[in-house]
Amino acid sequence: MNTERSDALFTQARQRIPGGVNSPVRAFRAVGRNPVFMQRAAGAYLWDVDGNRYIDYIGSWGPMILGHAHPRVIEAITRAASQGTSFGAPTEAEVAMAELIAQLVPSIDVVRMVNSGTEATMSAVRLARAFTKREHVIKFEGCYHGHADAFLVKAGSGAMTLGIPDSPGVPQAVAAGTLTATFNNLPSVRALFEANKEQIAAVIVEPVVGNMGCVPPEAGFLEGLRQICTDNGALLIFDEVMTGFRLSAGGAQQLYGIRPDLTTLGKIIGGGLPVGAYGGRADIMAMVAPSGPVYQAGTLSGNPVAMAAGRETLTIVKEDAGLYGRLEATCAALEKGLREALKDSGGDGRVTINRAGSMMTVFFSGSPVRDFASAMSCDTARFGVFFRSMLDQGVYLPPSQFEAAFISSAHGPAEVEQTVDAARTAFRLSLA
Numbered sequence: 001m002n003t004e005r006s007d008a009l010f011t012q013a014r015q016r017i018p019g020g021v022n023s024p025v026r027a028f029r030a031v032g033r034n035p036v037f038m039q040r041a042a043g044a045y046l047w048d049v050d051g052n053r054y055i056d057y058i059g060s061w062g063p064m065i066l067g068h069a070h071p072r073v074i075e076a077i078t079r080a081a082s083q084g085t086s087f088g089a090p091t092e093a094e095v096a097m098a099e100l101i102a103q104l105v106p107s108i109d110v111v112r113m114v115n116s117g118t119e120a121t122m123s124a125v126r127l128a129r130a131f132t133k134r135e136h137v138i139k140f141e142g143c144y145h146g147h148a149d150a151f152l153v154k155a156g157s158g159a160m161t162l163g164i165p166d167s168p169g170v171p172q173a174v175a176a177g178t179l180t181a182t183f184n185n186l187p188s189v190r191a192l193f194e195a196n197k198e199q200i201a202a203v204i205v206e207p208v209v210g211n212m213g214c215v216p217p218e219a220g221f222l223e224g225l226r227q228i229c230t231d232n233g234a235l236l237i238f239d240e241v242m243t244g245f246r247l248s249a250g251g252a253q254q255l256y257g258i259r260p261d262l263t264t265l266g267k268i269i270g271g272g273l274p275v276g277a278y279g280g281r282a283d284i285m286a287m288v289a290p291s292g293p294v295y296q297a298g299t300l301s302g303n304p305v306a307m308a309a310g311r312e313t314l315t316i317v318k319e320d321a322g323l324y325g326r327l328e329a330t331c332a333a334l335e336k337g338l339r340e341a342l343k344d345s346g347g348d349g350r351v352t353i354n355r356a357g358s359m360m361t362v363f364f365s366g367s368p369v370r371d372f373a374s375a376m377s378c379d380t381a382r383f384g385v386f387f388r389s390m391l392d393q394g395v396y397l398p399p400s401q402f403e404a405a406f407i408s409s410a411h412g413p414a415e416v417e418q419t420v421d422a423a424r425t426a427f428r429l430s431l432a
């Protein structure tokens with residue numbers, strides 16, 4: 001594969017951009033390669049600056065559930081942009097967007113738009129602290145909730161991949177307000193509540209974890225969290241930045257039938273433009289400025305071009321009753337094909353595949369992956385060999401063992417077949 005132009009751009013980028021990229025995992029460090037620079041995308045495919053074509057399983061890290069450059073979304077963006085790109089004043093599109101979100105996400109009555117998942121989680125936690133008049137927050141080891149100070153404690157994928165679980169620059173006093181429990185382990189949560197009586201403002205969780213690789217909740221775990229929070233006067237925050245509009249039109253909360261108090265959203269909600277949101281119970285959201293005293297603001301929040309992309313994406317999600325069934329079927333076929341390829345390569349029992357709907361991770365570990373510790377037992381060197389072989393064969397996977405792959409509605413049998421064929425070779429090389 002010729003990557004001359006990508007390599008030259010990366011050399012140049014490293015002079016002017018930290019590590020040559022604007023978000024760490026893009027640098028491919030964990031898989032021992034230079035990143036490829038992308039030029040364009042359509043449907044399930046990406047093309048790099050050297051003209052190589054890839055089947056894309058990153059989907060911009062989640063947003064592109066309809067595939068790249070969906071004609072309806074592009075048209076909506078173009079139409080909105082032609083009428084002005086930002087007003088700093090309310091628009092009709094924001095009202096429509098709030099209505100759509102409230103219709104789709106079961107627990108959201110009132111919602112505030114922001115510009116990223118990080119802003120959403122940061123603001124939701126501020127609100128939870130204000131509402132409960134308590135300061136501690138519980139998160140789970142290996143879950144990532146964006147890069148706000150309070151969350152850079154045992155924070156999953158990006159930080160984990162770089163080997164810096166806690167970032168310098170986060171004040172000790174801020175980190176001390178974040179307590180960490182073990183995912184899929186209710187006793188670890190109960191113990192923290194017991195040791196910090198009437199001090200826990202909220203439990204924040206990725207209901208299906210994407211940020212230590214795909215780790216679904218075991219039966220009863222989310223129900224247990226709901227009960228513990230209710231019993232102790234703490235708020236339950238579902239961070240559905242990744243799972244929102246991905247696992248179902250109403251996110252993980254609809255799939256598992258759990259009602260969190262607050263929900264954070266991102267990725268798909270912006271249809272590929274920078275959007276996040278947080279919302280939930282009306283009585284809690286009433287505390288957000290200017291209706292209440294909890295300050296949170298944004299120059300570009302509810303931006304008309306971003307709202308147009310998000311609104312069109314969510315409208316398609318709402319109207320297309322077969323969407324999630326097709327995503328499930330395609331990803332199930334991919335999982336089945338990968339398991340067969342694994343068997344053919346003599347790798348049975350040495351790899352664990354976790355999947356929830358259209359999120360999936362191939363873990364290089366023979367043991368079940370159900371929490372951070374079991375994710376960490378993976379053989380990342382073998383994953384690196386697998387990743388590089390897949391890339392060379394035109395399959396673009398997340399460049400980290402600790403990320404979920406995503407499929408879109410533009411992926412179909414042809415892409416699945418090509419991916420499985422590539423995996424036969426990649427498994428053989430990586431498990432040698």
Ligand code: PMP
Nearest residue numbers: 116117118144145146241242266
């Ligand atoms: N929460 C979760 C669950 C995420 O996966 C991410 C991003 N991967 C974030 C929050 C942060 O979102 P953003 O990158 O848009 O700030």
